[in-house]
Amino acid sequence: MTERARRAQIVAAAIETIADVGYPKASYRQIAARAGLSSSGLISYHFQNRSELITEVVRDVLGRFAAFVVERVDAHTTVPAQLRAFIGAQLDFLRLHRADMLTLLGIQGEAEIAASEATAYARLVESDHAALAELLREGIRLGDFREFDPEAMALFVFALRDGVLSRLRDAAPAELDTVREELTTMIDNATRSQR
Template identity: 40%
Template structure:
């Protein structure tokens, strides 16, 4: 019979410790090499049983890891984009903030890339499935629609433009794998300039 875990401050902290260790381990040695023993060693745990106690399976642990990465990213982005006062400012902020977050969280982005490419949960969906992708695109498209309605943006297909913007940003973690010393400040500036011109009336 499975022991029911207590929902306590200590348990929550331990789970967070294990998740952080999983992210760091995957970022350093890759998803396929990130065994429970490696994660336990990184977390400073005496036994892999402590991981099994807090997570029913590796799928659950990896799902929590990717959820943590995306939740932190969403909080970072929301705080900045919501402060923009116009759709054009919001678009510029969205692009620059996402590049800034990726630049400051390279290990997390490397782990996310590894999980995206390799994680196939049993009986579930991939780390970022079609529904999740459409949700992200929907936020960008909504911003573009508001800009067209206000007259700040010109006429264009908002779904196509949203995909162009998001795909240019989604490719950044892969670029960093190939070119670790890429100038991300320049990357963000160029993308912001390109899409400012592409969306203008």
């Protein structure tokens, strides 16, 4: 088995495990069992330490997440529509990739990640943030949005996403639909220019 395939297999098993039993209980033993590995030592063989594995997990999940969102956003041309698509995509991702989402929420804010500012997580978060701020700035420039601080608003949008997802962890699809609608309207009101 190739190194790359093995790593991918372990990362996938780690995601399943964290989603299932939570971050603190996702031990190497559990991950190895779920991956069908003969020994947890194999994980140590392929990853320098736990931190590297978790970083890889985050990179993997965030990659899928970002791709999903970008595809949705790029399907629209006006800035407000793109923002709406951005919001909606977050909630749809939760519905379609629940394990990914639970893993992300489970890891979020854990010391191992937050400690090192240079982690994939921090970098990805920041580039996401920058991209959204840029989009908002564009909307303001075009007169679609009112004059707000794009950095702060980007922060709010992500905060809303995280907070909502965190609280809707176990929500039924129907509830997700209601929230999706209300959230879109809410951000619309918060951002649109006051003619």
